[in-house]
Amino acid sequence: MEAALKAIAAPHRRQILSLVRDDELSAGEISAHFAVTRPAVSQHLTVLKEAGLVDERRNGTRRLYRARPEGLLPIREFLEEFWDERLGALKREAETEERKKDGRDS
């Protein structure tokens, strides 16, 4: 999860992910969308690939990339667990408050 989080923490990489979410694109097509140089985009693609967020497929001299949404699952699970258990904690606190207010205490 660590790698995936760091990967999507950078705006350019999120944009790249969005680009290859629905379409499989070549490195060149991807870099055409950015102001930075092609090697910079290539480096971002490497980061995304190592984080398991994109798949790479070679076709002739081109390399085609496509999003790999499963790579985001660990992050989703982390967030959902955090969220749900926090809500659970709030609920418990509310119930504690309720008991206090009612003058009950067990």
Place this chain on the structure above:
Amino acid sequence: MEAALKAIAAPHRRQILSLVRDDELSAGEISAHFAVTRPAVSQHLTVLKEAGLVDERRNGTRRLYRARPEGLLPIREFLEEFWDERLGALKREAETEERKKDGRDS
């Protein structure tokens, strides 16, 4: 979302978040859980606070922190949208394949 993503991309900050998820803790209590110095933790708390991921409350000389799970919502939404639309794209592709196989084409 940018700030929240960068905030949770650092392991120490995720650990801090987990610590204050269920309990409100003071800066000192939090830093007691880490090998790094107290100022380092204090800096992490500032980052988390500015990202909207924790609330700070002052009580005498102490500062009490607690997780603010709503701060994670934008990230959750980003991930869920990404996920859902990607699945949609896969579905459309599958249907296209289906049509090809069947020899139909409209």
Place this chain on the structure above:
DNA sequence: CACTTACGTTAGTATATGCTTACATAACTC
């Protein structure tokens, strides 16, 4: 009011990151 406690803030440093330019490579094209 001196003293302590619980903190944040500053300055400095080492490492990581994002980028560029220059170079290397692998696959098609004649």
Place this chain on the structure above:
DNA sequence: GAGTTATGTAAGCATATACTAACGTAAGTG
């Protein structure tokens, strides 16, 4: 096989980040 196309890799640089040690400060305590 020489030349072109598509792309990754390496070296170098500027900025950001995570940390430490030293200092500043506001709120309680005698």
